[in-house]
Amino acid sequence: MRSSPLQKFIVAVLGWTVALLMFFPVAWMVLTSFKTEIDAVHSPPLLVFHPTLANFTHVIYLGNYLGALTNSVAISLGSTVLGLLIAMPAAYAMAFFPNRWTKDLLLWMLSTKMMPAVGVLMPIYLLCQRSGLLDTLSGLILVMMLSNLPIIVWMLYTFFKEVPGDIIEASRMDGAGVLAQLRVVLLPLAGPGIASTALLSIILSWNEAFWSINLTSVNAAPLTAFIATFSAPEGLFWAKLSAASTLAVAPILIFGWMTQRQLVRGLTFGAVK
Amino acid sequence: MTKPTTAPPHRKKLMHTWPLLTPTVGVLLLWAFVPLAMTLWFSFQRYNLVDPTISGFAGFNNYKFLLESPAFLLSIVNELVLVGAVLIITLVLGVAFAVLFDQEFFGRSVARLLVIAPFFVMPTVAALIWKNLLMDPVNGVFAFVARSLGFTPIDWFTNYPMAGVVMIVAWEWVPFATLILLTAMQSLDRQQVEAAKMDGARGPQILRYVILPHLARPMTIVLMMETIYLLAVFAEIFVTTSGGPGNATTTLTYLIYLRALVSFDVGGAAAGGVLAVILANIVALFLVRTVARNVDL
Structure with a gap:
Protein backbone atom coordinates (compact mmCIF):
# COMPACT_ATOMS: atom_id res chain seq x y z
CA MET A 1 0.00 0.00 0.00
CA ARG A 2 1.49 3.33 -1.00
CA SER A 3 0.81 6.50 0.89
CA SER A 4 -0.81 9.35 -0.99
CA PRO A 5 1.19 12.46 -2.00
CA LEU A 6 -0.72 14.43 0.63
CA GLN A 7 0.30 12.01 3.37
CA LYS A 8 3.88 12.19 2.17
CA PHE A 9 3.76 15.96 2.26
CA ILE A 10 2.39 15.99 5.81
CA VAL A 11 5.06 13.57 6.98
CA ALA A 12 7.77 15.69 5.38
CA VAL A 13 6.46 18.87 7.02
CA LEU A 14 6.19 17.14 10.41
CA GLY A 15 9.62 15.58 10.10
CA TRP A 16 11.29 18.84 9.20
CA THR A 17 9.44 20.78 11.89
CA VAL A 18 10.64 18.34 14.54
CA ALA A 19 14.18 18.38 13.14
CA LEU A 20 14.40 22.17 13.07
CA LEU A 21 12.92 22.54 16.56
CA MET A 22 15.37 20.03 18.04
CA PHE A 23 18.28 21.64 16.24
CA PHE A 24 17.21 25.21 16.98
CA PRO A 25 19.26 25.67 20.19
CA VAL A 26 22.42 24.59 18.35
CA ALA A 27 21.65 26.77 15.34
CA TRP A 28 20.85 29.75 17.57
CA MET A 29 24.12 29.26 19.44
CA VAL A 30 26.08 29.32 16.18
CA LEU A 31 24.17 32.39 14.98
CA THR A 32 24.73 34.23 18.26
CA SER A 33 28.44 33.51 18.12
CA PHE A 34 28.68 35.83 15.11
CA LYS A 35 26.85 38.70 16.83
CA THR A 36 28.23 41.59 18.84
CA GLU A 37 27.42 41.42 22.56
CA ILE A 38 24.83 44.15 22.08
CA ASP A 39 23.13 42.32 19.21
CA ALA A 40 23.24 39.06 21.18
CA VAL A 41 20.97 40.36 23.94
CA HIS A 42 18.83 42.43 21.58
CA SER A 43 15.11 42.07 22.09
CA PRO A 44 13.37 41.07 19.86
CA PRO A 45 16.06 38.53 18.87
CA LEU A 46 17.87 39.51 15.69
CA LEU A 47 17.93 37.27 12.67
CA VAL A 48 19.63 39.85 10.46
CA PHE A 49 22.74 41.53 11.79
CA HIS A 50 26.28 42.46 10.86
CA PRO A 51 28.26 39.29 11.49
CA THR A 52 31.53 39.60 13.35
CA LEU A 53 34.38 37.23 14.12
CA ALA A 54 35.41 39.26 17.15
CA ASN A 55 34.01 36.73 19.63
CA PHE A 56 36.05 33.93 18.15
CA THR A 57 39.25 35.91 18.15
CA HIS A 58 38.50 37.06 21.69
CA VAL A 59 37.85 33.54 22.95
CA ILE A 60 40.87 32.10 21.17
CA MET B 1 17.59 -16.58 20.57
CA THR B 2 20.11 -18.23 18.28
CA LYS B 3 23.51 -18.56 19.82
CA PRO B 4 26.46 -17.83 17.58
CA THR B 5 28.91 -20.64 17.19
CA THR B 6 31.36 -20.86 20.02
CA ALA B 7 34.83 -22.22 19.58
CA PRO B 8 35.12 -25.97 19.25
CA PRO B 9 36.41 -27.56 22.45
CA HIS B 10 39.90 -28.34 21.16
CA ARG B 11 40.76 -24.67 20.84
CA LYS B 12 40.49 -23.99 24.53
CA LYS B 13 43.29 -26.36 25.28
CA LEU B 14 45.52 -24.72 22.70
CA MET B 15 45.12 -21.23 24.00
CA HIS B 16 45.47 -19.69 27.42
CA THR B 17 43.48 -16.50 27.39
CA TRP B 18 44.20 -15.22 30.85
CA PRO B 19 47.29 -13.17 29.90
CA LEU B 20 45.08 -11.29 27.44
CA LEU B 21 42.30 -10.77 29.95
CA THR B 22 44.42 -9.78 32.94
CA PRO B 23 45.02 -6.08 32.11
CA THR B 24 41.33 -5.30 31.58
CA VAL B 25 40.05 -7.41 34.45
CA GLY B 26 42.79 -6.18 36.75
CA VAL B 27 42.25 -2.46 36.27
CA LEU B 28 38.48 -2.86 36.37
CA LEU B 29 38.71 -4.83 39.61
CA LEU B 30 40.76 -2.03 41.15
CA TRP B 31 38.45 0.63 39.74
CA ALA B 32 35.30 -1.13 40.89
CA PHE B 33 36.28 -2.20 44.38
CA VAL B 34 39.00 -0.01 45.88
CA PRO B 35 37.12 3.32 45.74
CA LEU B 36 33.90 1.65 46.80
CA ALA B 37 35.57 0.05 49.79
CA MET B 38 37.04 3.44 50.68
CA THR B 39 33.62 5.09 50.43
CA LEU B 40 32.21 2.45 52.73
CA TRP B 41 35.06 2.96 55.20
CA PHE B 42 34.78 6.77 55.14
CA SER B 43 31.05 6.58 55.69
CA PHE B 44 31.70 5.26 59.20
CA GLN B 45 34.41 7.82 59.96
CA ARG B 46 34.33 11.31 61.36
CA TYR B 47 36.46 12.87 58.65
CA ASN B 48 36.54 16.47 57.44
CA LEU B 49 39.24 17.80 55.14
CA VAL B 50 39.14 21.38 56.43
CA ASP B 51 39.03 20.43 60.10
CA PRO B 52 41.57 17.75 61.00
CA THR B 53 40.43 17.78 64.65
CA ILE B 54 37.32 15.90 63.56
CA SER B 55 38.34 12.27 63.49
CA GLY B 56 37.58 8.81 64.77
CA PHE B 57 34.90 6.20 64.35
CA ALA B 58 31.47 7.62 63.72
CA GLY B 59 29.32 4.52 63.75
CA PHE B 60 26.10 5.18 61.91
CA ASN B 61 26.14 8.89 62.78
CA ASN B 62 26.92 10.01 59.23
CA TYR B 63 23.93 8.02 57.98
CA LYS B 64 21.76 9.20 60.84
CA PHE B 65 22.68 12.83 60.22
CA LEU B 66 22.00 12.46 56.51
CA LEU B 67 18.72 10.60 56.86
CA GLU B 68 17.44 13.10 59.41
CA SER B 69 18.27 16.21 57.42
CA PRO B 70 15.31 17.59 55.46
CA ALA B 71 17.63 18.34 52.53
CA PHE B 72 18.24 14.63 52.09
CA LEU B 73 14.61 13.62 51.69
CA LEU B 74 14.07 16.54 49.33
CA SER B 75 17.11 15.52 47.31
CA ILE B 76 15.71 12.02 46.82
CA VAL B 77 12.37 13.49 45.75
CA ASN B 78 14.15 15.88 43.37
CA GLU B 79 16.21 13.04 41.95
CA LEU B 80 13.10 10.97 41.30
CA VAL B 81 11.20 13.91 39.80
CA LEU B 82 14.08 14.73 37.47
CA VAL B 83 14.69 11.13 36.38
CA GLY B 84 10.97 10.31 36.11
CA ALA B 85 10.03 13.42 34.15
CA VAL B 86 12.92 13.10 31.73
CA LEU B 87 12.22 9.39 31.22
CA ILE B 88 8.56 10.00 30.37
CA ILE B 89 9.36 12.86 27.99
CA THR B 90 12.18 11.04 26.23
CA LEU B 91 10.28 7.77 25.84
CA VAL B 92 7.10 9.39 24.49
CA LEU B 93 8.95 11.69 22.11
CA GLY B 94 11.45 8.94 21.29
CA VAL B 95 8.72 6.60 20.09
CA ALA B 96 6.96 9.39 18.20
CA PHE B 97 10.17 10.55 16.50
CA ALA B 98 11.28 7.00 15.72
CA VAL B 99 7.98 6.29 13.96
CA LEU B 100 8.13 9.65 12.16
CA PHE B 101 11.71 9.29 10.96
CA ASP B 102 11.10 5.72 9.90
CA GLN B 103 8.84 7.12 7.12
CA GLU B 104 10.34 8.10 3.80
CA PHE B 105 10.29 11.82 3.16
CA PHE B 106 12.26 14.47 1.38
CA GLY B 107 15.61 15.09 3.06
CA ARG B 108 15.00 12.51 5.78
CA SER B 109 18.65 11.64 6.33
CA VAL B 110 19.58 15.29 6.90
CA ALA B 111 16.58 15.84 9.19
CA ARG B 112 17.60 12.78 11.16
CA LEU B 113 21.10 14.17 11.68
CA LEU B 114 19.60 17.41 13.01
CA VAL B 115 17.40 15.54 15.49
CA ILE B 116 20.23 13.52 17.01
CA ALA B 117 22.60 16.50 17.21
CA PRO B 118 21.73 17.51 20.81
CA PHE B 119 23.13 14.22 22.10
CA PHE B 120 26.63 15.33 21.08
CA VAL B 121 26.43 18.71 22.75
CA MET B 122 28.40 18.68 25.99
CA PRO B 123 26.24 19.13 29.11
CA THR B 124 27.79 22.42 30.18
CA VAL B 125 27.20 23.96 26.74
CA ALA B 126 23.64 22.64 26.52
CA ALA B 127 22.76 23.97 29.96
CA LEU B 128 24.29 27.43 29.51
CA ILE B 129 22.88 27.97 26.01
CA TRP B 130 19.41 26.99 27.20
CA LYS B 131 19.57 28.95 30.42
CA ASN B 132 20.70 32.17 28.78
CA LEU B 133 20.00 32.38 25.07
CA LEU B 134 16.66 30.55 25.22
CA MET B 135 15.18 30.73 28.71
CA ASP B 136 16.31 34.13 29.92
CA PRO B 137 13.12 35.91 31.07
CA VAL B 138 14.12 39.23 29.47
CA ASN B 139 16.26 38.67 26.40
CA GLY B 140 15.72 34.97 25.73
CA VAL B 141 14.03 33.54 22.66
CA PHE B 142 11.27 31.91 24.74
CA ALA B 143 10.46 35.22 26.40
CA PHE B 144 10.22 36.82 22.97
CA VAL B 145 7.87 34.09 21.73
CA ALA B 146 5.73 34.36 24.87
CA ARG B 147 5.44 38.14 24.52
CA SER B 148 4.60 37.88 20.82
CA LEU B 149 1.75 35.53 21.69
CA GLY B 150 0.53 37.86 24.41
CA PHE B 151 1.77 35.89 27.42
CA THR B 152 4.01 37.03 30.26
CA PRO B 153 7.45 35.44 29.88
CA ILE B 154 8.26 32.77 32.46
CA ASP B 155 11.27 33.20 34.70
CA TRP B 156 12.12 29.51 34.62
CA PHE B 157 15.00 29.31 37.04
CA THR B 158 13.30 31.47 39.67
CA ASN B 159 9.78 30.11 39.55
CA TYR B 160 10.03 26.65 37.98
CA PRO B 161 13.70 25.68 38.42
CA MET B 162 13.16 21.93 38.24
CA ALA B 163 11.04 22.26 35.09
CA GLY B 164 13.90 24.26 33.58
CA VAL B 165 16.47 21.59 34.38
CA VAL B 166 14.10 18.85 33.14
CA MET B 167 13.69 20.64 29.79
CA ILE B 168 17.44 20.89 29.26
CA VAL B 169 18.18 17.30 30.23
CA ALA B 170 15.25 15.99 28.19
CA TRP B 171 16.50 17.88 25.13
CA GLU B 172 19.87 16.14 25.53
CA TRP B 173 18.33 12.68 25.91
CA VAL B 174 15.45 12.64 23.41
CA PRO B 175 17.99 12.01 20.60
CA PHE B 176 19.34 8.98 22.47
CA ALA B 177 15.87 7.41 22.72
CA THR B 178 15.10 8.35 19.12
CA LEU B 179 18.36 6.94 17.78
CA ILE B 180 17.94 3.60 19.52
CA LEU B 181 14.24 3.18 18.83
CA LEU B 182 14.76 4.20 15.21
CA THR B 183 17.43 1.53 14.83
CA ALA B 184 14.99 -0.96 16.35
CA MET B 185 12.22 0.18 13.96
CA GLN B 186 14.38 -0.86 11.04
CA SER B 187 14.10 -4.49 12.07
CA LEU B 188 10.29 -4.26 12.15
CA ASP B 189 8.74 -6.69 9.70
CA ARG B 190 7.14 -4.44 7.04
CA GLN B 191 4.85 -7.25 5.92
CA GLN B 192 3.33 -7.32 9.37
CA VAL B 193 2.40 -3.66 9.03
CA GLU B 194 1.04 -4.24 5.52
CA ALA B 195 -0.97 -7.21 6.72
CA ALA B 196 -2.42 -5.19 9.58
CA LYS B 197 -3.39 -2.47 7.11
CA MET B 198 -5.05 -5.03 4.82
CA ASP B 199 -7.08 -6.20 7.78
CA GLY B 200 -8.30 -2.64 8.20
CA ALA B 201 -6.08 -1.52 11.08
CA ARG B 202 -5.70 2.25 11.35
CA GLY B 203 -2.70 4.23 12.54
CA PRO B 204 -3.35 4.09 16.31
CA GLN B 205 -4.12 0.36 16.15
CA ILE B 206 -0.93 -0.34 14.21
CA LEU B 207 0.97 1.65 16.83
CA ARG B 208 -0.71 -0.19 19.71
CA TYR B 209 -0.64 -3.74 18.39
CA VAL B 210 2.30 -3.88 15.99
CA ILE B 211 4.84 -1.13 16.67
CA LEU B 212 4.76 -0.85 20.48
CA PRO B 213 5.12 -4.61 21.07
CA HIS B 214 8.07 -4.60 18.68
CA LEU B 215 9.66 -1.68 20.51
CA ALA B 216 9.00 -3.06 24.00
CA ARG B 217 12.47 -4.53 24.39
CA PRO B 218 14.51 -1.60 23.08
CA MET B 219 12.29 0.70 25.17
CA THR B 220 13.26 -1.24 28.30
CA ILE B 221 16.90 -0.84 27.35
CA VAL B 222 16.48 2.90 26.78
CA LEU B 223 14.61 3.20 30.06
CA MET B 224 17.33 1.57 32.07
CA MET B 225 20.37 3.02 30.29
CA GLU B 226 18.89 6.49 30.71
CA THR B 227 18.07 5.86 34.36
CA ILE B 228 21.72 5.06 35.04
CA TYR B 229 22.93 8.22 33.31
CA LEU B 230 20.13 10.43 34.64
CA LEU B 231 20.75 9.42 38.25
CA ALA B 232 24.20 10.92 37.68
CA VAL B 233 23.09 14.26 36.16
CA PHE B 234 25.44 16.85 37.57
CA ALA B 235 26.82 19.48 35.18
CA GLU B 236 23.42 20.74 34.06
CA ILE B 237 22.54 21.59 37.68
CA PHE B 238 26.04 22.83 38.46
CA VAL B 239 26.01 25.54 35.78
CA THR B 240 22.34 26.57 35.89
CA THR B 241 20.94 26.58 39.43
CA SER B 242 23.74 25.21 41.63
CA GLY B 243 21.01 23.23 43.33
CA GLY B 244 18.86 26.24 44.13
CA PRO B 245 16.92 28.33 44.64
CA GLY B 246 17.09 26.98 48.17
CA ASN B 247 17.31 23.26 47.65
CA ALA B 248 14.74 23.18 44.84
CA THR B 249 17.03 21.46 42.32
CA THR B 250 19.44 19.68 44.66
CA THR B 251 19.36 16.03 43.67
CA LEU B 252 21.07 13.29 45.64
CA THR B 253 24.03 13.46 43.27
CA TYR B 254 24.32 17.20 43.76
CA LEU B 255 23.84 16.96 47.51
CA ILE B 256 26.75 14.55 47.75
CA TYR B 257 28.88 16.83 45.63
CA LEU B 258 28.07 19.74 47.98
CA ARG B 259 28.97 17.66 51.03
CA ALA B 260 32.16 16.42 49.39
CA LEU B 261 33.79 19.29 47.55
CA VAL B 262 32.08 22.31 49.06
CA SER B 263 31.94 21.44 52.79
CA PHE B 264 34.70 18.80 52.47
CA ASP B 265 32.72 16.56 54.84
CA VAL B 266 34.21 13.27 53.68
CA GLY B 267 32.22 11.12 56.10
CA GLY B 268 28.87 12.66 55.22
CA ALA B 269 29.56 12.59 51.50
CA ALA B 270 30.60 8.95 51.72
CA ALA B 271 27.41 8.00 53.55
CA GLY B 272 25.45 9.72 50.76
CA GLY B 273 27.62 7.93 48.23
CA VAL B 274 26.79 4.55 49.70
CA LEU B 275 23.08 5.34 49.47
CA ALA B 276 23.51 6.51 45.85
CA VAL B 277 25.31 3.29 45.00
CA ILE B 278 22.51 1.24 46.54
CA LEU B 279 19.92 3.23 44.58
CA ALA B 280 21.81 2.74 41.31
CA ASN B 281 22.36 -0.93 42.00
CA ILE B 282 18.66 -1.60 42.29
CA VAL B 283 18.28 -0.22 38.77
CA ALA B 284 21.44 -1.89 37.54
CA LEU B 285 20.28 -5.29 38.68
CA PHE B 286 17.31 -5.10 36.34
CA LEU B 287 19.40 -3.64 33.54
CA VAL B 288 22.10 -6.29 33.63
CA ARG B 289 19.43 -8.98 33.67
CA THR B 290 17.65 -7.50 30.69
CA VAL B 291 20.86 -7.12 28.72
CA ALA B 292 21.85 -10.67 29.65
CA ARG B 293 18.57 -11.94 28.26
CA ASN B 294 18.69 -9.89 25.08
CA VAL B 295 22.27 -10.16 23.94
CA ASP B 296 23.86 -13.01 22.06
CA LEU B 297 26.96 -13.91 23.95
Missing part, protein backbone atom coordinates in the same frame (compact mmCIF):
# COMPACT_ATOMS: atom_id res chain seq x y z
CA TYR A 61 43.39 34.81 22.02
CA LEU A 62 42.27 36.17 25.37
CA GLY A 63 40.48 33.27 27.03
CA ASN A 64 41.87 29.93 28.08
CA TYR A 65 40.23 28.33 25.09
CA LEU A 66 43.37 26.99 23.42
CA GLY A 67 44.63 25.47 26.65
CA ALA A 68 41.28 23.82 27.29
CA LEU A 69 41.12 22.58 23.71
CA THR A 70 44.59 21.04 23.99
CA ASN A 71 43.52 19.38 27.25
CA SER A 72 40.32 18.03 25.72
CA VAL A 73 42.20 16.61 22.77
CA ALA A 74 44.89 15.09 24.98
CA ILE A 75 42.39 13.58 27.41
CA SER A 76 40.01 12.12 24.85
CA LEU A 77 42.78 10.79 22.58
CA GLY A 78 44.93 9.60 25.49
CA SER A 79 42.13 7.78 27.27
CA THR A 80 40.93 6.25 24.00
CA VAL A 81 44.32 4.95 22.90
CA LEU A 82 45.07 3.61 26.36
CA GLY A 83 41.62 2.05 26.58
CA LEU A 84 41.94 0.37 23.19
CA LEU A 85 45.36 -1.03 24.05
CA ILE A 86 44.06 -2.58 27.25
CA ALA A 87 40.68 -3.68 25.89
CA MET A 88 41.71 -5.17 22.56
CA PRO A 89 43.47 -8.29 23.85
CA ALA A 90 40.59 -8.95 26.26
CA ALA A 91 37.91 -8.49 23.61
CA TYR A 92 39.92 -10.67 21.26
CA ALA A 93 40.23 -13.43 23.84
CA MET A 94 36.54 -13.36 24.73
CA ALA A 95 35.30 -13.20 21.14
CA PHE A 96 37.45 -15.97 19.69
CA PHE A 97 38.21 -18.15 22.70
CA PRO A 98 35.09 -17.99 24.82
CA ASN A 99 34.78 -20.25 27.82
CA ARG A 100 32.10 -20.78 30.37
CA TRP A 101 33.02 -17.61 32.29
CA THR A 102 32.99 -15.28 29.32
CA LYS A 103 29.36 -14.26 29.65
CA ASP A 104 29.63 -13.61 33.39
CA LEU A 105 32.83 -11.67 32.83
CA LEU A 106 31.19 -9.43 30.23
CA LEU A 107 28.19 -8.80 32.43
CA TRP A 108 30.41 -8.00 35.38
CA MET A 109 32.27 -5.44 33.24
CA LEU A 110 28.93 -3.94 32.28
CA SER A 111 27.93 -3.74 35.93
CA THR A 112 31.00 -1.66 36.82
CA LYS A 113 29.61 1.02 34.50
CA MET A 114 26.50 1.15 36.67
CA MET A 115 28.34 2.54 39.65
CA PRO A 116 27.34 6.19 40.07
CA ALA A 117 30.45 8.35 39.83
CA VAL A 118 29.32 10.46 42.76
CA GLY A 119 29.39 7.37 44.98
CA VAL A 120 33.16 7.26 44.67
CA LEU A 121 33.82 10.98 44.22
CA MET A 122 35.53 11.42 47.57
CA PRO A 123 37.90 8.41 47.36
CA ILE A 124 38.88 9.20 43.77
CA TYR A 125 39.44 12.85 44.67
CA LEU A 126 41.58 11.91 47.66
CA LEU A 127 43.52 9.24 45.75
CA CYS A 128 44.27 11.75 43.01
CA GLN A 129 45.24 14.38 45.57
CA ARG A 130 47.60 12.09 47.49
CA SER A 131 49.25 10.76 44.33
CA GLY A 132 49.62 14.22 42.82
CA LEU A 133 47.25 13.40 39.96
CA LEU A 134 44.70 16.07 40.84
CA ASP A 135 44.40 18.64 38.06
CA THR A 136 46.80 16.74 35.80
CA LEU A 137 46.23 15.33 32.35
CA SER A 138 47.48 11.88 33.41
CA GLY A 139 44.96 11.73 36.23
CA LEU A 140 42.04 12.63 34.02
CA ILE A 141 43.19 10.34 31.20
CA LEU A 142 43.33 7.48 33.68
CA VAL A 143 39.90 8.13 35.20
CA MET A 144 38.30 8.68 31.80
CA MET A 145 39.87 5.51 30.41
CA LEU A 146 38.60 3.48 33.37
CA SER A 147 35.10 4.82 33.15
CA ASN A 148 34.89 4.07 29.41
CA LEU A 149 36.74 0.75 29.47
CA PRO A 150 33.63 -1.45 29.86
CA ILE A 151 31.99 0.21 26.84
CA ILE A 152 35.17 -0.17 24.76
CA VAL A 153 35.50 -3.86 25.63
CA TRP A 154 31.86 -4.53 24.87
CA MET A 155 31.89 -2.71 21.57
CA LEU A 156 35.10 -4.37 20.39
CA TYR A 157 33.70 -7.71 21.50
CA THR A 158 30.55 -7.34 19.40
CA PHE A 159 32.60 -6.28 16.38
CA PHE A 160 35.17 -9.07 16.78
CA LYS A 161 32.33 -11.53 17.12
CA GLU A 162 31.39 -10.78 13.52
CA VAL A 163 34.79 -11.81 12.18
CA PRO A 164 34.61 -15.48 11.21
CA GLY A 165 36.56 -17.47 13.80
CA ASP A 166 37.85 -19.81 11.10
CA ILE A 167 40.01 -17.10 9.60
CA ILE A 168 41.72 -16.52 12.92
CA GLU A 169 42.03 -20.25 13.40
CA ALA A 170 43.62 -20.67 9.97
CA SER A 171 46.15 -17.93 10.63
CA ARG A 172 46.95 -19.54 13.94
CA MET A 173 47.48 -22.88 12.29
CA ASP A 174 49.85 -21.15 9.89
CA GLY A 175 51.88 -20.16 12.90
CA ALA A 176 50.85 -16.55 13.43
CA GLY A 177 51.33 -15.34 17.00
CA VAL A 178 48.71 -13.31 18.82
CA LEU A 179 50.19 -9.99 17.73
CA ALA A 180 50.44 -11.12 14.13
CA GLN A 181 46.85 -12.34 14.23
CA LEU A 182 45.73 -8.98 15.55
CA ARG A 183 47.71 -7.05 12.98
CA VAL A 184 47.32 -9.09 9.83
CA VAL A 185 43.89 -10.64 10.22
CA LEU A 186 41.83 -8.81 12.80
CA LEU A 187 42.75 -5.19 12.12
CA PRO A 188 41.79 -5.25 8.43
CA LEU A 189 38.56 -7.17 9.09
CA ALA A 190 37.41 -5.41 12.23
CA GLY A 191 39.06 -2.07 11.36
CA PRO A 192 35.84 -0.13 10.83
CA GLY A 193 34.50 -1.53 14.11
CA ILE A 194 37.63 -0.54 16.00
CA ALA A 195 37.44 2.91 14.43
CA SER A 196 33.87 3.46 15.56
CA THR A 197 34.73 2.19 19.04
CA ALA A 198 37.53 4.75 19.15
CA LEU A 199 35.20 7.50 17.97
CA LEU A 200 32.57 6.68 20.59
CA SER A 201 35.20 6.69 23.30
CA ILE A 202 36.49 10.06 22.07
CA ILE A 203 32.95 11.49 22.06
CA LEU A 204 32.20 10.22 25.57
CA SER A 205 35.45 11.58 27.02
CA TRP A 206 35.11 14.89 25.18
CA ASN A 207 31.64 15.49 26.65
CA GLU A 208 32.26 14.03 30.10
CA ALA A 209 31.55 16.68 32.69
CA PHE A 210 31.48 15.15 36.17
CA TRP A 211 35.12 14.14 36.58
CA SER A 212 36.32 16.94 34.32
CA ILE A 213 34.79 19.57 36.58
CA ASN A 214 35.61 17.93 39.90
CA LEU A 215 39.14 16.72 39.31
CA THR A 216 40.57 19.76 37.52
CA SER A 217 40.92 23.44 38.28
CA VAL A 218 43.37 25.31 36.08
CA ASN A 219 46.06 23.17 34.51
CA ALA A 220 44.15 20.19 33.16
CA ALA A 221 40.67 21.71 32.70
CA PRO A 222 39.19 20.49 29.42
CA LEU A 223 36.50 22.28 27.41
CA THR A 224 33.56 21.02 29.51
CA ALA A 225 35.11 22.62 32.59
CA PHE A 226 36.18 25.71 30.64
CA ILE A 227 32.63 26.33 29.44
CA ALA A 228 31.37 25.90 33.01
CA THR A 229 33.35 29.00 34.01
CA PHE A 230 30.96 31.00 31.83
CA SER A 231 28.21 30.29 34.35
CA ALA A 232 29.63 32.90 36.72
CA PRO A 233 27.54 36.08 36.44
CA GLU A 234 30.59 38.21 35.73
CA GLY A 235 31.57 35.90 32.90
CA LEU A 236 28.22 36.09 31.20
CA PHE A 237 28.68 37.44 27.74
CA TRP A 238 26.28 35.66 25.46
CA ALA A 239 28.15 36.14 22.21
CA LYS A 240 31.45 34.98 23.70
CA LEU A 241 29.74 32.09 25.46
CA SER A 242 28.23 31.10 22.10
CA ALA A 243 31.54 31.38 20.28
CA ALA A 244 33.35 29.27 22.87
CA SER A 245 30.50 26.75 22.86
CA THR A 246 30.44 26.54 19.08
CA LEU A 247 34.16 25.87 19.02
CA ALA A 248 33.76 23.24 21.75
CA VAL A 249 30.86 21.39 20.15
CA ALA A 250 31.62 21.53 16.41
CA PRO A 251 34.37 18.89 16.11
CA ILE A 252 32.59 16.32 18.22
CA LEU A 253 29.23 16.89 16.53
CA ILE A 254 30.81 16.00 13.21
CA PHE A 255 32.36 12.87 14.74
CA GLY A 256 28.99 11.96 16.21
CA TRP A 257 27.20 12.33 12.89
CA MET A 258 29.80 10.11 11.27
CA THR A 259 29.30 7.28 13.74
CA GLN A 260 25.59 7.49 14.50
CA ARG A 261 24.90 3.96 13.29
CA GLN A 262 27.57 2.13 15.28
CA LEU A 263 26.89 4.37 18.25
CA VAL A 264 23.67 2.54 19.06
CA ARG A 265 25.57 -0.67 19.52
CA GLY A 266 28.06 0.86 21.92
CA LEU A 267 25.49 2.76 23.92
CA THR A 268 23.25 -0.26 24.44
CA PHE A 269 26.07 -2.79 24.93
CA GLY A 270 25.06 -4.60 21.76
CA ALA A 271 21.49 -5.18 22.90
CA VAL A 272 20.04 -3.16 20.02
CA LYS A 273 21.62 -3.50 16.59
